[in-house]
Amino acid sequence: MNQPNDTDREVVISIRGLRNQFGSQVVHDNLDLDIYRGEIIGIVGGSGTGKSVLLRTIAGLNRPKAGSVEVLGIDVLNAHQDGRADAGVNWGVMFQDGALFSSLTVRENVEVPMRTVDGLDPQLRRALADLKISMAGLPYFAGDKYPSELSGGMRKRAGLARALALDPQIVFLDEPTAGLDPIGAADFDQLILGLSRSLGLTVFLVTHDLDTLHAICDRIAVLAEKRVLVTGTMQDMLTVDHPWVHEYFHGVRARAALDTKAAASGPTKD
């Protein structure tokens, strides 16, 4: 992939000196990370390295002990909720199992964020919700269903549709392909890639899925030793000399994913 230098690109999320601590257990210490506009960044790390905590911290669901988080130039930790909205900073979060409101249909779920928009005609809101549902790859009739009537994969898609309801610039995805069969996971990868490119989305993706990392991530950030150990492309990861990173990207599963990717894209791929 041909990407401009880091210095040329617009930073949409900037984390400096982040410290997260629960009781005496330090999850992040002095963590720095920059995320650029339009990229899909995959966050990997062993269990308990605080991948989801990092996601929740940036999305404002968890308050860190120290450090700063700037999203689109706004200091989200100190900005008032209204101030954040006034600056046009909005993001969507897709939780692991969709986290849909169980008492509402899928369409009503997608309409919930749109209700905050003043003067939006209910008919139009409904039509736009249907559009988001369709863009998330769900059939039309899924809009009338309740979350409990959907399969896990469909719930994830519905969760994505809700996350995209207000055309956010950034979406956070927590393990988007966990619990999906390989075909469903590959479809979901392509959906994220397609939406990211056509909507100009910046995607922050927490995953364990090596296939996802290979298939769609522009950049990978490895969480280890309480900080972002290394960031870079998949190719960069293969040359990192750290025991965990080496094990992760050179293990049997990683090899298999790499082979699949190579077979799919042909040997000319860089």
Added chain:
Amino acid sequence: MIPPMERPDFQISLIDAAQRVTIKGAMTLPHATTTEADFQTIATDRDVHLDLSGVTRFDTSAAWIIASLDARLKDAGQTLEINGTSEEIKSLLRSVTAAMPTPTVVEQPKMTFMDWVASIGQSMASAFMYLAELVGFLGLFLARLVRSLRHPKDFRLTALFHHCEEVGLKAVPIVALMAFLIGVVLAFQGSTQLKQFGAEVFVVDLIAISILRELGILLTSIIVAGRTASAFTAAIGSMKMREEIDAMASLGLDPAMMLFVPRILALVIMLPILGLIANVMGLLGGGLMAWIDLGISPALFMTRLVEGTDINHVIIGMVKAPVFALIIGVVGCHAGMQVKSNAESLGRMTSSAVVAAIFAVIVADALFSIFFAGIGM
């Protein structure tokens, strides 16, 4: 809230055989309603040239508006030409056009009179089914109880003691306090009424008969139903939810033996004891109030109690306790087994177990009253 922005500037002009539509400004969600209304004014009887070069912001709602205009024009046999768009807008338009949902209207079947009759029949049938299932559960419990007599090694004595502590010992404070207060209330209310006839001393009979025969055990059962039926449902239901019950069965362990027998048996043992405590505390509260309010001394109270109150009242009260215990235990365990694999059903079954248990206890109490009246006790 999405910040308010200037609404986009919208102009239609006619050129030759086509319309030129020019839009300037931010085409975003906050103004989607007015923008859509503007777009609705575009006539579909001629081609449209859409100029988006002045558009500063563009989102999926704008893409939807343009894509639906495109669909309307196509239906009318006209074409839409879009000029002055950036690559991003083009790619967004492409993906929105590709994803435009095609509504499939599903006919909602109308409810007829027959459907209504059928739904009544169904709910009646399911009520009887529920009753039958409860009886089946009772049978299962009794069968396992007999089995544990023949195979004492299968019986889980530790679990029985644990549940005795949970449903019995830990319920003593609340049950005792409740019964004491009921006794106080009865004495107070009874004395104010009986004073009018100068029959204050009969307040002892009033307290003794109502507490010993009915209220002591009934109110204890209602409290235990609320406390224990819900706890049974929640404990067994969450095990069902996490497939622990299936795991037990696959390991050759009998869930009825492991889970139901200790719980229901503990309740059958402990509820009469709780009822006895409630009786004593109720009499204590009533006696205290009678002493304070009416000056009936404890000695007089005791004499009147022993002389005036038939032992049958105590027996009738205590006979009901094991039956109520069976009802509460069976309803609670049964509801736990009905929990599906989601958390909502756990909550729903827990609350419905409490309602069903309290209702069943009161119905059983009414049946007991009719029965004892029938045999003249």
